Amino acid sequence: MAYWLFKTEPDTFSIDDLARANTIWEGVRNYQARNFLRDQVQEGDEVFIYHSSCKQVGIAGIGRVVRAGFPDPFAFDPDSGYFDAKSNPDQPSWYAVELAFERRLPLLPLAALKANPALAGMPLVQKGSRLSVMPVTPAQWRAILAMA
DNA sequence: GCCAACGTTGGC
DNA sequence: GCCAACGTTGGC
Numbered sequence: 001m002a003y004w005l006f007k008t009e010p011d012t013f014s015i016d017d018l019a020r021a022n023t024i025w026e027g028v029r030n031y032q033a034r035n036f037l038r039d040q041v042q043e044g045d046e047v048f049i050y051h052s053s054c055k056q057v058g059i060a061g062i063g064r065v066v067r068a069g070f071p072d073p074f075a076f077d078p079d080s081g082y083f084d085a086k087s088n089p090d091q092p093s094w095y096a097v098e099l100a101f102e103r104r105l106p107l108l109p110l111a112a113l114k115a116n117p118a119l120a121g122m123p124l125v126q127k128g129s130r131l132s133v134m135p136v137t138p139a140q141w142r143a144i145l146a147m148a
Numbered sequence: 149g150c151c152a153a154c155g156t157t158g159g160c
Numbered sequence: 161g162c163c164a165a166c167g168t169t170g171g172c
Contacts, residue, residue: 129153
């Protein structure tokens with residue numbers, strides 16, 4: 001089983017929304033993140049949910065992967081904001097996974113994560129990184145849980 | 149709202 | 161293939 005961190009803007013989708021129902025994690029439009037979703041994220045993996053671009057940025061909770069990578073259906077829907085005319089079901093450009101809610105965490109602010117030397121290797125805390133789906137090592141996972 | 153950093157696009 | 165222009169991300 002592997003660990004991940006997914007970013008989301010809570011104004012659009014938050015840990016509270018995940019707590020209400022499983023969700024298709026759609027709309028990832030970055031190739032590096034896409035490759036993780038398509039090739040590596042597996043059912044049963046655990047995921048830190050990170051709130052970005054908001055008042056209190058940080059890790060807000062944990063989700064669990066209940067369906068591994070499949071073609072992002074929103075990319076095929078002309079009415080979706082995530083529509084991509086270059087993606088088609090025969091050769092999908094983009095992938096999604098399905099997540100279930102696991103639990104909330106007391107918000108772990110980005111500043112605190114940055115201050116933890118055990119997390120220095122995470123793209124999350126590195127300047128300029130915009131990666132929205134990233135692997136978390138078991139050691140990093142434990143270090144973050146220890147902060148909660 | 150500002151702006152730095154990054155990814156993508158498109159002309160050549 | 162280069163690289164300037166542009167759009168987006170995301171912290172502050």
